Structure formats: C-alpha cells, structure tokens
Amino acid sequence: MAKALLALDGVSRSFGGLQAVRDVTLEVPAGSLAALIGPNGAGKTTLFALMSGFLKPDRGRIRFAGEDITGREPHRNALAGMTRTFQIVQPFAQQTVRQNIAVGAHLRLASRRAALEHAEIVAQRVGLAPHLDKPAADLTVAGRKRLELARALATGPRLLLLDEVLAGLNPTEIADMIPVVRDINAGGVTVLMIEHVMQAVMNLAGHVWVLAQGQLIAQGTPGEVTRDERVIEAYLGHGAAARLRAQEAPA
Numbered sequence: 001m002a003k004a005l006l007a008l009d010g011v012s013r014s015f016g017g018l019q020a021v022r023d024v025t026l027e028v029p030a031g032s033l034a035a036l037i038g039p040n041g042a043g044k045t046t047l048f049a050l051m052s053g054f055l056k057p058d059r060g061r062i063r064f065a066g067e068d069i070t071g072r073e074p075h076r077n078a079l080a081g082m083t084r085t086f087q088i089v090q091p092f093a094q095q096t097v098r099q100n101i102a103v104g105a106h107l108r109l110a111s112r113r114a115a116l117e118h119a120e121i122v123a124q125r126v127g128l129a130p131h132l133d134k135p136a137a138d139l140t141v142a143g144r145k146r147l148e149l150a151r152a153l154a155t156g157p158r159l160l161l162l163d164e165v166l167a168g169l170n171p172t173e174i175a176d177m178i179p180v181v182r183d184i185n186a187g188g189v190t191v192l193m194i195e196h197v198m199q200a201v202m203n204l205a206g207h208v209w210v211l212a213q214g215q216l217i218a219q220g221t222p223g224e225v226t227r228d229e230r231v232i233e234a235y236l237g238h239g240a241a242a243r244l245r246a247q248e249a250p251a
C-alpha cells in the first residue's frame with residue numbers, strides 16, 4: 001500500500017452532549033482518490049474540519065505528510081499542502097473569476113501579477129477559462145462549484161478535501177465535473193471527497209469510508225460498501241437489508 005499522506009488515529013469530537021465524531025482511525029494513501037460517505041448528520045463535515053484544522057479533536061492524533069498536525073491552524077495546514085472546499089460556496093461576488101481564483105494562488109505567490117497569471121492556468125484545468133473576466137456573481141451554480149474547486153486548487157495542494165462539490169448540480173453537470181476531479185487526481189493531487197452523489201462515488205473513488213452517527217461503519221471499494229448490510233441499514237433504517245433481500249427473493 002502507498003504511504004499514508006493523511007492518517008487519523010482515534011479521532012473524536014463532541015459538541016456539548018453530542019458525539020459528532022467517535023474514535024475515527026483511517027489512512028489516506030498518497031495519490032489516491034477516495035470518498036467519505038454517510039447519511040445526513042453522520043459527522044462527515046466535522047471530520048473534514050478536524051482534518052484541516054478548523055476544529056480541534058477532543059481525543060486522537062492527526063498526521064499529515066509524516067508530521068503530527070493535531071490542532072494546527074488551517075492556514076498552516078494549507079501551507080503544508082492540505083486544502084478543503086466548503087459545502088456552501090461564498091465567492092467574492094463582485095470580483096471576477098480570475099480575481100477569486102487568485103485569492104487561492106496568493107497562498108504561495110506574493111506578487112499580484114503572478115497570482116493572476118496562475119489563476120488562468122487553474123481556470124483551464126477546471127473549465128472556467130471562458131469565464132475568467134466575468135464577476136463571480138454571474139456564474140451558474142455549476143460555475144460556482146467549479147470556482148470553489150479552482151480556488152482550492154490554486155493553493156497548490158498535495159491533498160484536496162472536497163466537501164460536496166457536486167451538490168445541487170444536474171446529471172449533465174455532474175457528468176461534466178467527474179473528469180475534472182479525475183484529472184486533478186491524475187495530475188498528482190490526492191483527493192478525498194465527501195459526496196452524496198453515488199454516481200460520482202462509483203465512477204471516481206477507489207476507496208470509500210462510510211460514517212454513520214460519527215463512527216466508521218464500513219470501508220472498501222464503492223461496490224463493496226454499497227452491498228454492506230450495515231451501510232444499507234444506516235441509510236435506509238433498521239431491518240432494511242432484510243426487507244431488500246425479501247423483495248429480491250424469487251416468489
């Protein structure tokens with residue numbers, strides 16, 4: 001197995017009496033394209049926030065590129081090469097697409113000109129080149145999702161944490177985005193995505209972790225986890241796997 005770029009060991013986090021993430025241990029191999037799935041409220045976004053430093057774990061350790069980064073601030077993690085996107089996309093609406101992407105590029109490029117030039121290269125990778133001079137406010141939902149991806153990519157990540165970059169897109173837009181994510185990974189960026197769109201998970205992810213009520217309940221290939229009884233029950237409720245089997249059984 002390839003060396004782990006990101007490793008979580010027994011990570012937990014509560015909000016008051018609610019244990020949002022419980023004792024999660026996982027390793028994301030360098031170069032992989034993997035997914036984190038689970039029902040609403042399972043703790044996926046909280047886990048991303050813990051990985052990237054937006055939240056501190058109550059227990060457990062997090063390592064990135066061989067270094068213990070537990071509790072380290074997001075900015076320092078981004079400098080080390082870990083960048084996340086956000087579910088709710090909030091571009092600077094009156095700024096152009098180019099200027100928005102340049103914000104990400106400024107992490108590594110101090111010069112305004114260099115950041116704006118880099119923004120153009122990144123825009124090409126995510127299919128936003130024709131829209132570079134538009135205000136971000138003029139983009140469609142699909143365009144804004146690409147912009148969120150571009151801003152993250154412009155930081156030069158080794159690991160990209162994508163939080164539902166396909167949410168709200170129609171099937172054609174999803175089909176158009178799948179190769180964009182695949183190409184980013186093929187270009188050497190390790191990708192971990194939170195995704196509800198199973199078509200994308202099945203198409204893209206080599207490995208899937210399933211979170212339910214804060215705990216990892218299954219992992220494997222997309223095919224393996226979607227056949228797993230614990231996963232079916234987590235999504236459809238107790239007894240669902242047996243009901244499905246009964247429906248499939250010949251009369």
Ligand SMILES: Nc1ncnc2c1ncn2[C@@H]1O[C@H](COP(=O)(O)OP(=O)(O)OP(=O)(O)O)[C@@H](O)[C@H]1O
Nearest residue numbers: 015018019020038039040041042043044045046047
């Ligand atoms: N800052 C917070 N304060 C209190 N409770 C929180 C906070 N953030 C998340 N939670 C709770 O923690 C649990 C996990 O939430 P989280 O957003 O991580 O789930 P999720 O799997 O990302 O869900 P979804 O798929 O709906 O985005 C939920 O019960 C949520 O209400």
